[in-house]
Amino acid sequence: MVSVVLLVAVLVIGGGIAGTVIAVRRSSPHGESAAQPTVRRVIVYVLLFALVVIAAIGVSGLLGRLLDAGNALASSDVTGLARSLAFTLIAGPFAAVLWWVLWRRMDGAERSSVAWGLYLAGLYMVSLVTFSSTLLTTAAVLVRGDWQPRLFATGVVWAGVWGWHLWMSRHREKSPTRLVTVAPVLGSVFGLVIAVGGGVTALSSLLDAAVDAVAPTLTQGAPWWELTVQALIWFAGGLVVWWWHWIRSRARDLRGGLADLALVAVGVTGAAILTLSGAGTVLFLLLRLAVDRTDPVPDILGLLGFGISAAAIGALIWSYHRGLALARSDQARVATKLVTSGVGLVAAASGLGVVVNAILAATTTPLAGSDTRTLLLGGISALVVGGPVWWMAWQPTKPPTAAEVRSTGRRVYLILVFGVSAVVAIVTLLVIGYRLFEFALGDFTGDSLVDRVRAPLGLLVATGLAAGYHFAVWRRDRAVSAEAPQQARTVGRVILVTDADPEPLSQAIGAATGGAAVSVLKRADGAGSSATAEQLARALTGVTGKRVLVVTGPGDRVEVIPLQG
Secondary structure (H helix, E strand, O other), X not given: OHHHHXXXXXXXHHHHHHHHHHHOOXXXXXXXXXXXXXXXXXXXXXXXXHHHHHHHHHHHHHHHHHHOOOOOOOOOOHHHHHHHHHHHHHHHHXXXXXXHHHHHOXXXXXXXXXXHHHHHHHHHHHHHHHHHHHHHHHHHHHOOOOOOHHHHHHHHHHHHHHHHHHHHHOOOOOOOOOOOOHHHHHHHHHHHHHHHHHHHHHHHHHHHHHHHHHOOOOOOOOOHHHHHHHHHHHHHHHHHHHHHHHHHOOHHHOOOHHHHHHHHHHHHXXXXXXXXXXXXXXXXXXXXXXXXXXXXXXXXXXXXXXXHHHHHHHHHHHHXXXXXXXXXXXXXXXXXXXXXXXXXXXXXXXXXXXXXXXXXXXXXXXXXXXXHHHHHHHHHHHHHHHHHHHHHHHOOOOOOOHHHHHOHHHHHHHHHHHHHHHHHHHHHHHHHHHHHHHHHOOOOOOOOHHHHHHHHHHHHHHHHXXXXXXXXXHHHHHHHHHHOOOOOOOEEEEEEEEOOOHHHXXXXXXXXXXXXXXXXXXXXXXXOEOOOHHHHHHHOOOOOEEEEEEEEOOEOOEEEEEEOO
């Protein structure tokens, strides 16, 4: 069966290669429609992607068997060896031939195609994730004396694939001209996630060892230093990956689009969630130590190391990326404020719901009961941690500016919070009604009526308050927006090409065009742009269109070019 599948795969790949080689031959431009080059590129690069992945898997399998000196080359896994040979000896040459044909005819049109940029970015990230995770896993398990030659072989092969695609992405004459920022941004995010995970685990292990030295437990396991060293390996590896993309590849200098999205979504939102989770855990454990000693102290302090490490590292990452986001465009600043207030709101609302739940439980169960007291302390911790964050980010007592009221992000945020809260409130109301009717129809077994409805009732109170407040804010913003004079948007999107500081220029573009979205591309020719924001605003006066290209430099020269489409 495996042989038949491999034969079919060979025939399909061979036919695809033959058709591809014919398709990529130079022909008269009059023989191709506008859609044919796009279709051809999609098919070719998907095929090349699949062939490279298959060949890398085959080479990894063969190299792993060679390095695994303790076993025979074939051993009892003849099927696996046959698969590795087929993948290597069939997919490998086909991939090499197809790449050679494409590389030879890589011209300006091919370089500017989305398919070429997407192929490089996709396989770059696949190889980066594969080789870094396998090599770090190999080093981590080596700490406990476990050598994994096949994992190491996989890492080495995919590191070669990564280096090959890195070279192509930086080639002076054949590198892609589109989607060039995808790999640096995603690579920096991947490295940051690995580094944060390893750092939190390492610091947690150290703190847990310190707590265990003060309040030892009877649980025996691996030495504490083993987990710490393994986590430090992941931390160091993630830090290298992050540095390579964030600093070396200058991902930190990118603006707009995916760069701002990754900065706000991961660096601000993810770090805020990690920080509040850690701080809430620490506060909850301290409250339990103070007023709820129903469990042994070592059991209560079991998550203290994680809480402290998550809060400390999360706060460091949060502060760094928040500062970067606030120094960028108006859209990035508004998004930072909204996601921060959203994270705080979720934590505070969850805590309020749990507090209401615990108070209702106290009417049927003594407050000194361990379950009710623990529930109450958990709700208080979430409310105390999330409430101040929401208050400082949202600033409910401070009237919003006219720009904030007109912001699309603020309107979407208000509608989203109101909509989600309303849906959750309706669902919990249905659950409460079901419980009430169930109790009224004679089902008196089990818990009391209050015990049946206290959890959904607490959630209903929290979501009802959130929905009501944000709906009122949304209506107030609509009234203010309707009364205030609005500037008509004359341009949909501006592509700014400059080697100067893009922030004041982006603000001037937004003011001159009625809030157009701005994408920034940095000039690499050292033109020395000295154009001011006032000059840029004057150059945009009277310009209309869906997309506009703005080029500054050399000197104070400003060129505005409306684009089609």
